[in-house]
Amino acid sequence: MDEMDIFRRLALAIAIGALVGVERHWRERDEDEGARTAGIRTFTLIGMLGGVAGLLERLLAPAGASPGLVLVGFLVMLTAVIALFQYREGVAENRFSATAVVAAMLTFALGALALVGDMTLASAGGVVLAVILASREFLHQAIKRLRWAELRSALILLALAFVLRPIVPAEPIGPFGGVSPARILAMAIVLAAISFCGYIAVRLFGATRGELLAGTIGGLISSTATTITNARRSRERPAAGALAAGAVSAGGVSLVRTALLVSALLPALADRLLLPLAAGAAVMFAAALLLTRRGGAGEPPAQRPEPGNPFDLLAVFKMALLLVAVAFAARVASEIWGTGGLYAAAALSGLADVDAVTVTVAGMLPTLDARVAAQALGLAVIANMLAKVAYAGLFGTGRFALTLAGASLLALMAAGGAALLR
Structure with a gap:
């Protein structure tokens, strides 16, 4: 480490302390001088102290000193001093909090990290620390508004994603490539x-706008899953128009996503597919906005139902099994009929998702005829849109299914017209 590198690292340690100090000082800016435990100057010095301690640790390491002894010693003394002053301030103001002590410890640690470790990690940690400190009011209000059903569902979702998923086998089980348990869980x-x-979107933005936003977000992940989810929820609450708007918006996002995949993976088919996909997406988005406006006008705020449980875990796994089974059936058809079964496989895959067909066709080019590839993708898109209407009728109310069917029919007509004009 040369002198210039030392100066850069020490400057970063000071900057981290100053960043945290600005937030701490601003929060107690109305306090008289000497009435606050630590402000911008103190936290800037704490960051610098961490940097100097890290530098001493580096310099003493070749001399055979115990690793970490300097850093631990400085951290213990700093914590004791800050805790003492924070205690005296708490007694004087009759309020107690460990935030300032922990913030000082983290500022010191990040300053030391800037000298002895990764500068990028140290700078990112400083920003995150300042953001958390500045978000006190928001976090406190969020906790006050949090309900047990929301907390429980969030914990279940986190457990599925970060505890159960890593240990579930990913290897497929069964013939024709089998079915992966990890895929079902995913x-x-x-x-x-x-x-x-x-659920969160409805809580924040109301039943009408929230469903539109949630549907748009869901379409980025899976429009089919979004449609099934909204269809099931339409049986539990009367706002079928708002839920249908979310499903229609998800369908529009799915068409846009397919167009982007075609542009990236199948540029040879762009002139055949982009215009029809764009026309269909435009109609879906227009229909979703129209449904949102009509839903907002016809559903007074006072009558909007309060959302209940964020998700039913048993129903979620049933729908996951359905989608995976459909995809497996498509793979079986492709294996049995070979290349000649491409259309059948595309249609069956479209019952669950279009992305898999897009990636499969991309892998078959340039040996596959462009016209056949375009027709296979078009068939998958049509099958997917019709399947979502069928799912809407199977899982949702009649009004929800008819609304989605009308929007989907108009989108298909627009896409077909665009294909003829191409």
């Missing part, structure tokens, strides 16, 4: 995440 996590996002 689809269940997607479905649960979509439901949870929809």
Whole structure:
């Protein structure tokens, strides 16, 4: 480490302390001088202290000193001093908090990390620390508004994603490539995440705008899963128009996503597919906005139902199994009929998702005829849109299914017209 590198690292340690100090000082800016434990100057010095301690640790390491002894010693003394002053301030003001002590410890540690470790990690940690400190009011209000059903569902979702998923076998089981247990769980996590996002969006933005936003977000993950989720929820609450708007918006996002995949993976088919996909997406988005406006006008705020449980875990796994089974059936058809079964495989795959067909066709080019490839993708898109209407009728109310069917029919007509004009 040369002198210039030392100066850069020490400057970063000081900057981290100053950043945290600005937030701490601003929060107690109305206090008289000497009435606060630590402000901008103190935290800037704490960051610098961490940097100097890290530098001493580096310099003493070749001399055979015990590793970490300097850093631990400085940290213990700093913590004791800050805790003492914070205690005296708490007694004087009759309020007690360990935030300032922990913030000082972290500022020191990040300053030391800037000298002895990764500068990028140290700078990112400083920013995160300042953001957390500045978000006190927001976090406190969020905790006050948090309900047990929301907390429980969030914990279940996190457990599925970060505890159960890593230990579930990913190897497929069964013939024709089998079915991966990890894929079933991943689809269940997607479905649960979509439901949870929809629940939070409704809580924050109301039943009408929230469903539109949730549907748009869900379409980025899986429009089919979003449609099934909204269809099931339409039986539990009367706002079928708002839920249908979310499903229609998800369908529009799915068409846009397919167009982007075609542009990236199948540029040879762009002139055949982009215009029809764009026309269909435009109609879906227009229909979703129209449904949102009509839903907002016809559903007074006072009558909007309060959302209940974010997701039903048993229903989520049932829907995940359905989607995985459909994808497996498509793979079986492709294996039995070979290349000649491409259309059948594309249609069957479209019952669950279009992305798999897009990636499969991309892998078959340039040996596959462009016209055949375009027709296979078009068939998958049509099958997917019709399948979502069928799922809507199977899992949702009649009004929900008819609304989605009308929007899908208009989108298909627009896409077909665009294909003829191409």
